[in-house]
Structures are given as C-alpha cells and as structure tokens.
Amino acid sequence: MRLARGLSCAEVASAVGCSESKISRMETANRGLYADEVAAILGFLQAPPRLRQELVALVRTGEDRNWHAIHGKLPGHWKDLIGFEAEAVGIHNFEPLVIPGLAQTAEYAATVMRGVNDMLSTGEIDALVATRMGRQVVLGRAMVHLLIDEPVLRRDFGSPGMMRTQLQHLSAMAERPNIVIQVVPFESPAHPGLSGPFVRLDFADQPSLVYVESRNSSTFLEEDGFLENATLAWQRLCALALPADESTALIAKLISKAT
Incomplete structure (x- = not known):
C-alpha cells in the first residue's frame, strides 16, 4: 500500500x-x-x-x-528484544534494582521471577528462565557494557549462597574482553538512573534503539530525542561509576562476605 x-x-x-x-x-x-x-x-x-x-x-x-x-506468560516485547539483541553489535544496560538479565544465573533469575509474580507455576518459571538463559548467547560476540547500582549487589533476597554464586558469575564475566561491568556507588548523588533501567542497543547498519521496561509494560524508543536523552544519561552514569577494576574489586569483596 x-x-x-x-x-x-x-x-x-x-x-x-x-x-x-x-x-x-x-x-x-x-x-x-x-x-x-x-x-x-x-x-x-x-x-x-x-x-x-x-x-x-x-x-x-x-x-x-x-x-x-x-511461551506462556512472558513479558511484553520479549520477542523483539531477543531479536534485536541477536543483531546488536553493542549492548549498554543500566540496572538499579536487579542484576541485568544478560548476567543473571538461572537460580537468581528464578528467584526474581517468583518474587515479581507469585502466580507463575513452576513450569512457567522454567520457561522464562530458559528464555533468559538463551538470550545470553549474545555475550559470545557483542560488546556488552553493564552499569549496576551498588545496592543490587548487596541484595541477596534471603539466599546468601545464591547471591554468592551470582556475584562469582559477574566476576567471571568481567574477565571477558568484550564485557565491561561497572558499579554505580551507593553514595552517588542524584542521577538520571533514578528514572529506571534502560538498554541501548547499537547496530552495524541500523540506528540505535533504547529499550525501557517498567511494571507490566515495555517499549522500544527509536526517535532521535529519546536516543540523545539515553546517551546523555549513560554518559553521566559512566562518569559516576567506579572504574572497571575497582568495580571488580568491590564484587570480589562482596563475594567474600556472602558466605
């Protein structure tokens, strides 16, 4: 038409x-x-x-x-997100509440999903976790930069052992040459990340996208104004975050405490 x-x-x-x-x-x-x-x-x-x-x-x-x-009770836009991640050459993710999905262990992911929606059956949670784990194949090829608010690393949801394994997983990920993990310190001043989590996806031959998820809804933002706003927010968060080596050291310190 x-x-x-x-x-x-x-x-x-x-x-x-x-x-x-x-x-x-x-x-x-x-x-x-x-x-x-x-x-x-x-x-x-x-x-x-x-x-x-x-x-x-x-x-x-x-x-x-x-x-x-x-796929059962999956979050909205899940299919698009998986597709876009598969095409992206760069993924930039800020998370203020939980470990980013691309860096979660299966046990951590299941714990979060049960807490968010206690109406999910065991089978539905298993399907959600399998989907999330499958997304992590992109870690083998894309450049991935994760910014994590420090309180996220200290929240064990009542299971210190689970959190210790999760932190060890983060530490191992940080050793990969294509992955950068930085922590935004607890004592940071007010910053754009207070508006919530977001992901910017960069592509080789397409304009970038910003993915924003909130309670029971999610959307992709493609217009120039949204992209510019997200880029400026990311730059400010990076300026506040601990350098990668200091972030790794903090994670190692928390691992030793999570026993």
Whole structure:
C-alpha cells in the first residue's frame, strides 16, 4: 500500500510520528507488529475500513498467541528484544534494582521471577528462565557494557549462597574482553538512573534503539530525542561509576562476605 501510493518510509514515519527505521523494521519483519501502530499506518495509507479492521484484528490475534500460547506468560516485547539483541553489535544496560538479565544465573533469575509474580507455576518459571538463559548467547560476540547500582549487589533476597554464586558469575564475566561491568556507588548523588533501567542497543547498519521496561509494560524508543536523552544519561552514569577494576574489586569483596 505504501508503494502503491508512491510514499517513502520516511514520509509514512513523519505522518504517524515515529522513526523511519521503525517503519523499515516493521516492513522487513525485523520487529513485531502492534495493533495501535498498524492502525495508525493503515489510516494514513487510507486502507479501506474493512481491510483495516481485518488486518488490525490479525495483529491482535498474533499478540495474544505470542503472549499466551507459544511461551506462556512472558513479558511484553520479549520477542523483539531477543531479536534485536541477536543483531546488536553493542549492548549498554543500566540496572538499579536487579542484576541485568544478560548476567543473571538461572537460580537468581528464578528467584526474581517468583518474587515479581507469585502466580507463575513452576513450569512457567522454567520457561522464562530458559528464555533468559538463551538470550545470553549474545555475550559470545557483542560488546556488552553493564552499569549496576551498588545496592543490587548487596541484595541477596534471603539466599546468601545464591547471591554468592551470582556475584562469582559477574566476576567471571568481567574477565571477558568484550564485557565491561561497572558499579554505580551507593553514595552517588542524584542521577538520571533514578528514572529506571534502560538498554541501548547499537547496530552495524541500523540506528540505535533504547529499550525501557517498567511494571507490566515495555517499549522500544527509536526517535532521535529519546536516543540523545539515553546517551546523555549513560554518559553521566559512566562518569559516576567506579572504574572497571575497582568495580571488580568491590564484587570480589562482596563475594567474600556472602558466605
């Protein structure tokens, strides 16, 4: 429909208020489709009402299937995140509450998931954990930079042994040449990270993305303003964080205490 009207991706993006890269990724199946976005695009392209209703209904059916039938009660946008991580050449993740998912052990991940949603069955938790562990394959090829708020490293959720294993895992990860782990000290002044966790994904041949997750919702931000804001926030957090070697030393100190 876009081509039939002689429109470029940039023109459609401008009309519906998103980035050109989002339209391109949607058309080439490099990101999922969401009903509100598809409805806006179809409206701009002047799709016949009946066709618009059929396509939006199809998208909604796909959303329901991905959420419930295929992988159980998984977080929103999980499929897109896994796909984008697989393509990314650089992943930059700040976490103020838990160990970043790409650095979690299976036991730590399961503990967090049970705490967040005690309605999940054992089978559902196992599926969630398996998905999270599978994501970690990207650690073998992408440049990964993790910023972790210090209180995260001191929170053992009532299981010091589990946390000791998790900290040992972090320490081992920090030895890899493509992974940088830094700790934002507890005594840091107020900073942009107080707005919550975020991930910036960089690609070889596509604009960067910012992934933001909050309670029961998540989204990808692709517009220039959001990317600039996230980049500035990351720079400020890096300036506050302990150097990588001091961060590793702090983790080692906490390992010795977690007995």
